[in-house]
Amino acid sequence: MSRLARPADRIATGSVVVARRLAARAAAWCARGRRDDLTGWKAVLGIIVRLVLLLFGAYLLARLVRALPALMWLFSTAWTVAAWRAGRPAAEKAEEPPAEAAPALNPEAVRTLLLEVMGDAPAVHLRTVLAHLQKEGQWEGRKVGDLRAALEALEIPHDRRVKVAGVPTWGVRRRDLEAPSPAEGQEASPTASTAA
Structure with a gap:
């Protein structure tokens, strides 16, 4: 059981990291919709439009998966691979050879x-x-x-x-x-x- 616990823990940790990265990217993308040259509700209209686009995209993705359930295999495989990479233990990262020191710059x-x-x-x-x-x-x-x-x-x-x-x-x-x-x-x- 401990043999399976390690990979499962790595995927679980990586899933949290991937989810946070996706949420941060979505939030940053929505925030870039704010207009500094406008005030009031007009300034945040771009954020609202981008948020609606994200929700509509999620709805379309859910409809697509319901219509073609085999796509779930593709999505779950892609998620697992991304989570596996993101959940790499710190010890493995430390084992990587360090990059060469940058030369002194003027x-x-x-x-x-x-x-x-x-x-x-x-x-x-x-x-x-x-x-x-x-x-x-x-x-x-x-x-x-x-x-x-x-x-x-x-x-x-x-x-x-x-x-x-x-x-x-x-x-x-x-x-x-x-x-x-x-x-x-x-x-x-x-x-x-x-x-x-």
């Missing part, structure tokens, strides 16, 4: 690279920057989280609500990159105090 070189990838746009998503780096043969096997950590270490401003083509996600804005860096501000402050 903040100004990184700012220049970000502005180059951004082009004429007012902002750029980090996934676009990562794709550019990987296309150039750098940062292979790394993820957006690694890029965020590197930007954090360099004190380069980045935000999870950067909109590019109407889609908000992690990115950087031109106005933040062109502002003086905290390191420059600290270097400038002693000279200002000496002048006074």
Whole structure:
């Protein structure tokens, strides 16, 4: 029985993780329907429409499964595989070889690279920057989280609500990159105090 308890526990734990991820994605998608340029009920109308669309999609899915019960095998298999992957124990995750340490980066070189990838746009998503780096043969096997950590270490401003083509996600804005860096501000402050 203990032999079956482990996989069952992993699937149960993974099911909770998958359900939370799906709920978070649905909530984030609905929240993106809010209009900042409007007020009152008109501002939240987009959220209501998206919520209705989600409910209608769930209703259609239920009708489809009732009409074709064999689809339940497909859905349950897909759910089980996703839950199995998401429920992987922490010990297994720790056994994975750690990614290579990122080389020391120059903040100004990184700012220049970000502005180059951004082009004429007012902002750029980090996934676009990562794709550019990987296309150039750098940062292979790394993820957006690694890029965020590197930007954090360099004190380069980045935000999870950067909109590019109407889609908000992690990115950087031109106005933040062109502002003086905290390191420059600290270097400038002693000279200002000496002048006074």
